[in-house]
Amino acid sequence: MGLFIRSLLSQQPRHVWRAYSTAASDITVKAMVYSSYGKPSEVLKWHTYPLDPLTDDTVHVRFLASPINPADVNQVQGAYPLKPAFEQLGDTKAAVGGNEGVAQVIATGKNVNGLQVGDQVVMARSGYGTWRTHAAGPVTDFQKLPPSDKTSVIQKATLTVNPCTAYRMLKDFAPLKPGDYVIQNGGNSAVGQAVIQIAKAWGLKTVNVVRNRPEIDSLRQELMDLGATYVVTDEELGTHEMRTTMKGWFGGKPPLLGLNCVGGKSATEMARYLGHNGHYVTYGAMARAPLALPASMLIFKNITFHGFWMTRWTDQNNEEDRYKMFEDLIGLMDKGALGEPRWTKVEWNEDSMKHAVDAGIQGFAQGKQIVFPTSS
Amino acid sequence: MGLFIRSLLSQQPRHVWRAYSTAASDITVKAMVYSSYGKPSEVLKWHTYPLDPLTDDTVHVRFLASPINPADVNQVQGAYPLKPAFEQLGDTKAAVGGNEGVAQVIATGKNVNGLQVGDQVVMARSGYGTWRTHAAGPVTDFQKLPPSDKTSVIQKATLTVNPCTAYRMLKDFAPLKPGDYVIQNGGNSAVGQAVIQIAKAWGLKTVNVVRNRPEIDSLRQELMDLGATYVVTDEELGTHEMRTTMKGWFGGKPPLLGLNCVGGKSATEMARYLGHNGHYVTYGAMARAPLALPASMLIFKNITFHGFWMTRWTDQNNEEDRYKMFEDLIGLMDKGALGEPRWTKVEWNEDSMKHAVDAGIQGFAQGKQIVFPTSS
Structure with missing residues (x-):
């Protein structure tokens, strides 16, 4: 900004450049925080504190929805x-706990460019508390976030981890063409379901x-409905019959991309199905082996x-590459090719949050646990 | 070749275009061959057969030296x-057994370009019998091969597998700068010794x-003499002391390249010493784990x-890239930066060859076993 413009601006009354009055510094933040690492039910605590007043170079956001992800608990x-x-x-x-979520801009400082009141945003980096x-x-x-009127707040709140992981793994490791196969385990995980849907939208088989x-039959049907080409169990994976069967599916073109969030013996078995020069990407270790x-x-x-x-x-x-990915993913969501994950609502209070974190540790959570932080 | 030239050539007496007379088709090849896969001492046999006569488009070569490599035995x-x-x-x-060796051109057909009598050659591809x-x-x-008067026939005969493996692994996987560390196991293997010497010549630390x-002390000295920066034992590798010691060596710049020909537990330990975004290349599995x-x-x-x-x-x-690598390696050999591997001579007869193959299987071979095939 040139000197002339700056001196011009400084002569304007301040309130013109504020989206709301100084009374906004009265906002009290409610948050789930921790001051030391440890057992979540012991170290997590409900905390209220005054929101930092708006400055010329900052914005105020209000969180709409934030998931409780397993990594948040590990953190x-x-x-x-x-x-x-x-x-x-x-x-x-x-x-503040949490790493993922969607927020809405409620005020912008006078020097702020690129964000306006009403814009929906995600965090620019991991480790920025969202609870x-x-x-x-x-x-x-x-x-x-790219504008969208069809993508739900749930989809936006859960965009940056699982769908982005699926997107990048399908894009960055193996040169795939429509008709090519991808093999993955954890097909029923949140990332796995995103892989199925994105792959289907891109003409890939899974x-x-x-x-x-x-209840394997109903699960199989559920994943087929999402767009899975085939669903097999870990027990079938190492059998002679399955080797023969899959050879038939692949017709001489075995998958060049394998995605693993399990580890252990069956993950090794899965790698055997890859073709020469294939790529095998590990992004989780559910079996802890x-x-x-x-x-x-x-x-x-x-x-x-x-x-x-x-x-x-x-x-x-950089931000541009991330935005391009968001556009692609929200484009798929808008046209119904990539749906909401399974999710359950967690009440926005200390007890419910702690209970949800415990459920996350013990693997009891049915789908994604999501809170909708509110001041009231 | 234009029509005019070709008709001119066809009018010349044939013998002008031959390096030796048709009597050359009298050459009898002696070779170590196998007609089925199996226990080497049973399936390998000494065989003599007439060399195919020279044609306008072929060359005749005489083998000077061929190693007996472990992979030859597996083959x-x-x-x-x-x-x-x-x-x-x-x-x-x-x-014909064997995959590596150096030969000399002894005759060339009249249409042959690119090779002359006296040229020394290696095989253009693996699986071309060299015994x-x-x-x-x-x-x-x-x-x-690039011309060289200082590189020995042993070095040429053993060029295409071990030194080339070391060269490519140091060049193709991690962007390394002089002063950077590389960590490898099997430091005493033929590839390991080539890695030490090439790394040293390129200013890398190992x-x-x-x-x-x-006899660990004398081995350590031997490898240090070749140019090793440090030598550690597999037993030291996983200890707390070694972790601290190596941190000191690396000074915040841990190796970004690990080379593994062993496998098993100590290979996993070795991988722990790599820095973030490092590359770990496996080229062997001596521990069979x-x-x-x-x-x-x-x-x-x-x-x-x-x-x-x-x-x-x-x-x-392509041939050009391979030639470039040969030039680099023979350049190092010529200036003494990359020496002969340890080797022992194997007599060129059936019993000695079978004995050498057995020694290879049982791991008794002291250094590379090399035969010098002769017709006499």
Whole structure:
């Protein structure tokens, strides 16, 4: 901004450049915070503190919906590589829990460009607590979402982790053409379901491995309805029959991309189905067992084994590339190709939040747990 | 070649265009061949057959030296992914053993370009038997070596597998700058020793893991003399002391390239020393145990696990790139930066060859076993 313009602006009455009056600094934030790492039910606490007043260079946002993801829980436990700094929040030095969510801009400082009141935003980086009613910060803390009137608040609140992980893994590791196969385990996980839908929209076929269970037929049907090409159980995976069957499916063109969030023996079995020069991407370890690689798979089949962590991708890539991904994904959501994840509502209070975190630890959560932070 | 030139050539007496007379078709090839896969001492046999007569488009070569590599033995056993075709060799349909060696051109057909009598060549592809005195074939079967008067026949005969493997692994997987560390196990293997020397010539530092043994001090000295920066034992690798020690060596810049020909537990330990975004290349499995990867190494440290197989590289890359690599390596050999491997001579007869193959199977071979095929 040139000197002339700046001096011109400084002569204007301040309120012209504010979206609301100074009374806005009366906003009280309610948040789920922690001041040390440990057992979530012990270290998480309900906390209220005054929202930092709006400045010329900051915005105020109000959170609409925030999920409680497994990684959020690991983070509170101190068992996650991403450790947010403890900041002064009112009378307490603490970090706000949660990493994902959608918020709406409710006020902008006079120097702010790129965000307007009413815009919906996600966090610009991981580790920015989302279990709170409001936040104040510079524009660079937030990233605007592409406009959409068909994508739900649930879809927006859960956009940046699972659908983005699925999107990047399908795009960044193997050169795939329509008609090509992808094989994945955890086909029923949130990422797995996003993989199925995005792959289908892009003309890719998927073989989806799930754990065997009594209600396998209904699960199979559910995933087929989402767009899965085939669903197989981990028990079937290593059998001679399945090897023959899959050969028939692939017709000489075995998958060049495998996606693994399980680990252990069946993850090794899955890797055997990849074709020469294939890529195998690990993004989770639900079985809590390492991935054992026979050397021949590396040396003679030339399978490359990668890891994927959405947090790293976001840190290492620019806003434009992330926005392009959001546009693609919200485009798929708008046309119904990528649906809402299964989710349950968590009440916005201390007890419910702690209960939800516990459910997350114990694996009792049915679908994504989502809170809708409100001041009232 | 224009019509005019061709008609001119056809008017010349044939012998002008031959390097030697038709009596050359009297050459008898002696070779170590096999007609089926199995126990090498049973399926390998000594065989003599007439060399195919020279044609306008072929050359005759005489083998100077050929190693007996472990992969050659696996190939005879049928346990290697590369299976040469059984061809008619005189009265027998068989494959000649061996994959590596250096030969000299002794005759060229009149249409042959690019090779002259006296040129030294290696095989253009793997699976071209080298345990024989002579071979006849088109120019495309062979690749000329860069001229050198200081590089020994042993170095040329053992150029295409081990030094090339070391060269490619140091060059193709991680962007390394002088001063950077590389960590490898099997530091005492033929590839390991080539890695040490090439790395040193390129200004890279190496941490070399070897199995502990009574004569560890002399082995350590031997590798240091070759140019190793540090030598550690597999037993030291997982200890708290070694973690602290290596941190000191690396000074905040841990290696971004790990080279593994061992597998098993200590190979996983070695991977822990890599820095974020590092690359880990497996090219062997001496411990015959899979490589177990903790998911965190993939997801949070973003280590990528590759395989390397020289045979595939040769098949997928062009002659120019291979020649460039030969030039670089022979340049290092000429100036003494890359020495002869340890080797022992194997007599060129059936019993000695079978004995050498057995020694290879049992791991008794002291250094590379090399034959010097002769007709006499």
